[in-house]
Amino acid sequence: MPSKLNPYLTFIRNAREAMEFYQSVFGGELTLQTFKSMHASQGPELDDLIMHGQLITATGMTLMGSDDPESANASTNTSIAVSGEDEGALRAYWEKLNDSATVLAPFGTAPWGDVFGMLVDKFGIRWMINVNKPKAA
Structure with a gap:
């Protein structure tokens, strides 16, 4: 495994x-x-x-x-990337994570052709959501 x-x-x-x-x-x-x-x-x-x-x-x-009751530091220097091809599911994640979030990059077409967005959620966690561009046949 x-x-x-x-x-x-x-x-x-x-x-x-x-x-x-x-x-x-x-x-x-x-x-x-x-x-x-x-x-x-x-x-x-x-x-x-x-x-x-x-x-x-x-x-x-x-x-x-x-x-972590002994620390004053939360996980704020981390980004979590979620990617895939199911735009509907990834867009739904984006919309739900966006509740009281700070948007760093709006969810839309990125220079590399994928649909991408980045935000910091209400708990201080940075999320990057990426819909992979379909590969040419």
Whole structure:
């Protein structure tokens, strides 16, 4: 079985909200484990924070994330690229991610011929959505 690369995002006390939002965008099965449920809480203020979250979509994407209660840094120096040929599905992802987002590049035809857009979502995560241009026969 080949290795897989899975994005793992870090949040500051809002991993549950973020992972539930991503489930509303991409669909799929979301599993959330709190520090308390994993017997790793170091105080009641950490009990309900997410130690590990995992979203597995029907299309085979896996996105993971957690709260990092000891850090003031979230995953803000990362970009996640989602690409494919299904423009309808990719456009739907774009529209849902665009809720309270900052658009860096509007979703439209890019200089290289694909349909592309880039935004920073309401959790500070940069997304690049790309619809691959059909290959010439």
